[in-house]
Amino acid sequence: MKQLLFCIPFLFSVLACNSQPGPTHKHNSQNHNIMPEKFDVALYKKYQESEGTLALPNGYTVLSMTAPEGNEAGAQQELLPNPSFLISYKEFYADGSLRKKEVLLSETVKVMQSEYYSASGQLERTVNEEEKFGKIKYPQVLAFLDEKGYIDIKKGTGRLNENGTPKYDIHYDAKSNTWTIILTQGKKLSEKEFLDLAKQSPGEPNPWKPVYYIMDGNTGAAKEVDRLPQ
Numbered sequence: 001m002k003q004l005l006f007c008i009p010f011l012f013s014v015l016a017c018n019s020q021p022g023p024t025h026k027h028n029s030q031n032h033n034i035m036p037e038k039f040d041v042a043l044y045k046k047y048q049e050s051e052g053t054l055a056l057p058n059g060y061t062v063l064s065m066t067a068p069e070g071n072e073a074g075a076q077q078e079l080l081p082n083p084s085f086l087i088s089y090k091e092f093y094a095d096g097s098l099r100k101k102e103v104l105l106s107e108t109v110k111v112m113q114s115e116y117y118s119a120s121g122q123l124e125r126t127v128n129e130e131e132k133f134g135k136i137k138y139p140q141v142l143a144f145l146d147e148k149g150y151i152d153i154k155k156g157t158g159r160l161n162e163n164g165t166p167k168y169d170i171h172y173d174a175k176s177n178t179w180t181i182i183l184t185q186g187k188k189l190s191e192k193e194f195l196d197l198a199k200q201s202p203g204e205p206n207p208w209k210p211v212y213y214i215m216d217g218n219t220g221a222a223k224e225v226d227r228l229p230q
Helices: 041-048 138-147 191-200
Strands: 024-026 061-066 074-079 087-092 098-104 110-117 123-128 168-173 178-188 208-216 222-225
Touching: 041 061, 138 168, 138 178, 138 208
Parallel strands: none
Antiparallel strands: 024 123, 061 074, 074 087, 087 098, 098 110, 110 123, 168 178, 178 208, 208 222
16 A cells, blocks of 8 residues: 655654544535545555555545555545645545545645545535635745745745655644644755764755744744743
């Protein structure tokens, strides 16, 4: 099984997102009799033959696919057409029927609208993910990264570091209304820092150190911090 794009170091996994979901809207199943989406077996076979990603004619790029097997759910991640930085995440029941559809900014931050389906294929509820944020939404967060030179939102470039790892990880805390931005390769170590680290490390040290920003969810004011809040 191929790893998902948002696989990040364990150091960052402790930052569980405290976001509260937006308002949930239940749906009358009688008004939603359209055949729901199913897991695309033919597409999955093409993905298996790919070199890790699969570009589609509609501009989407399949980043990962896991087929339903036994009682295990299937999953699919697609990068939205360039220059978007968003990921479409779909999860499927064991029989291949769509279970949920979400749009992700990062591993823990859902944006736009999420949809959840019953095992019989009926749309049960939708969640407006945007309503959990303050005045500052995800486009302003991406604009900040663009201003800092980490990404280019017009060209859709800068999602990954040179070694193929995600360039950033973003979290939102609804309680404090703050965004946490982690640049995994934020700054290169100085020669002294590198040599000092080499003396303490048995192997080749990482020449990069992370950079952390905390952004106010109402004003957009961001400050660099030495370490993440506990």
